[in-house]
Amino acid sequence: MSxxxxxxxxxxxxxxxxxxxxxxxxxxxxxxxxxxxxxxxxCGDCRGQLPDFAAALDAAGVERVEHYPVERxxxxxxxxxxxxxxxxxxxTVVVEDADGEELARFVEEEDRPIADWLAARLDELEAxx
Numbered sequence: 001m002s003x004x005x006x007x008x009x010x011x012x013x014x015x016x017x018x019x020x021x022x023x024x025x026x027x028x029x030x031x032x033x034x035x036x037x038x039x040x041x042x043c044g045d046c047r048g049q050l051p052d053f054a055a056a057l058d059a060a061g062v063e064r065v066e067h068y069p070v071e072r073x074x075x076x077x078x079x080x081x082x083x084x085x086x087x088x089x090x091x092t093v094v095v096e097d098a099d100g101e102e103l104a105r106f107v108e109e110e111d112r113p114i115a116d117w118l119a120a121r122l123d124e125l126e127a128x129x
Contacts, residue, residue: 005067006041007050007091014055025119026060028126032098034064038081039091040071046091049114053093056115093118 016023035057039046057065070079070090077087085094089108095118097103104121106114 003067003069005037005039005046005050005069007039007043007046008037008054008065008067009051010055010058011051012055014052014059016056016059019056019059019116022056022116022119023060025122026056026062026115029095029122030060030062033062033103034066034096034098034100035062036066036068036081036085036094036096037091038068038070038079038085038087038093040069042072043070043090045108050091053091053114056113095122 037050037053039050041047054065068079068081068087070077070082070087072078077090079087081087085092091106091108091114093106093114094102095104103125104118106118110117112120
């Protein structure tokens, strides 16, 4: 994938030390997952949430991060993978294992930041394995 989301430029002000547990979880899975990010640089939620998420992935050394820019055409979301992954709201982040199985999904708004929310889902998965 060639196109990059500007909103996935890590926020330099993000403090990894304040998110120790989140970073630890991402470090633990860094070599085993692919993170797929659907967003739009035109999207307010993406501009607000993705730079911190990118900073968390950066701090944890997660290297397999795929960007899927989404455009809005006649009110519909369009872009690579939008139909295949049933993307209706952005940002949407899907974490997959090495076999391409979906482990966790963040959609637009949850009660905490993307990195924290997904780390909690990944921790739950590991605890139940």
